[in-house]
Amino acid sequence: MNAAIEQLFDKHEKHIEKARYYEEQNQYTQAIKEYASALSSFALALDFSYRDEKYPPLDQKLSVMLSLAVALSKVAIWYHKAKEPRKALVLANDAQELLDVLRTYESNFDVREMKLFESLSNHSSLITDILTLNAGEIQSDDMIDENFNKIKTSSEKICNLSVSLLPRRETSSSYTTNDSCFIATAAYSTAKHPDIDTFRQFRDENLLTHFVGKQFVIFYYRIGPILAHYVKNQPAIKGFLRHHLARLAEWMRSQKMRTRSGK
Incomplete structure (x- = not known):
């Protein structure tokens, strides 16, 4: 089981590296695709890890949630740059909700997490800008996107695995009405x-x-x-x-x- 978990975390890291490469090339759609796969691998690895450790410590959950907030913020910006406003709006709002919850646990952060959280908080205005600026036409089929659905499903699964920290959210395979x-x-x-x-x-x-x-x-x-x-x-x-x-x-x-x- 440990070997399988390590392989999943390795896949996660490889997808993250590819996403960074595509971001540097301004290929945001490809970057989103890699990040969607990265989150999927991370959620699965976390699921297997928590089966072995039924009561993971709070600091571990905080680290996971902080990483998720970073990921959602980043992908929201990419969707914004890819001119897909509603998806950017939804993920930016999800990231802001995570930051609001994490703020109450700030005293539990280590130095690295404090710096990361402060950086995210200082850029929360950017998230708000995404919400404000995403005022383009929203088509009825705008949310039909395999990568977006994978990101939503994976992020919800990660939140559900940390149920004692965050309210449990229903997992769905698509963003519906x-x-x-x-x-x-x-x-x-x-x-x-x-x-x-x-x-x-x-x-x-x-x-x-x-x-x-x-x-x-x-x-x-x-x-x-x-x-x-x-x-x-x-x-x-x-x-x-x-x-x-x-x-x-x-x-x-x-x-x-x-x-x-x-x-």
Whole structure:
């Protein structure tokens, strides 16, 4: 088993080296492909490692999460440079969430990790810029990308393996329409609230069925992560939004009941 784990970590390093080479050549699509394979190998190696060590120490998990934050930030920038805005937006937001969680464990970092975390934090404005500048047209098939799906699946698996550090996230093989309720998720502090299911259903069954609705969804994807990042750090605003979102969700459900009853 140890030999297999070492081989997987070696594959991870080789893919990282290739990704750096392609980055130097400004071949960002190829760099993303190599990084996707690197994360896949890393997630698998970590899975095997944690089977042997059921309770890995906190400092090991912190090191893994810090490495993941670096990876997601880097790939988000590459997607931005490759002019694929929505993918850049999603990964940049994921990286920012990791940084927010890691900040509470900063006292546990060693010197190398402190320097790396400070570097990432100092460049957090760059992540915000990606979220802000990704205002291009978002096509309906924009997320159909094997490399992007591999990155999302691998990063979610890595987070799930460190479940005692981070909230467990459902692993999916693709980025589907079940995601992207940015502001409501921030307001409720969870993506599992029944009201959020109502908003997603309303979006899929009502907004995405006509041109104006689609344009609204596109606009929301542009500003949602930015507003959500602000909302989640403002308790008063979260309470205000929860109150009004609950009323909106109730109205949406009542409208659906009326439609079903033919009234």
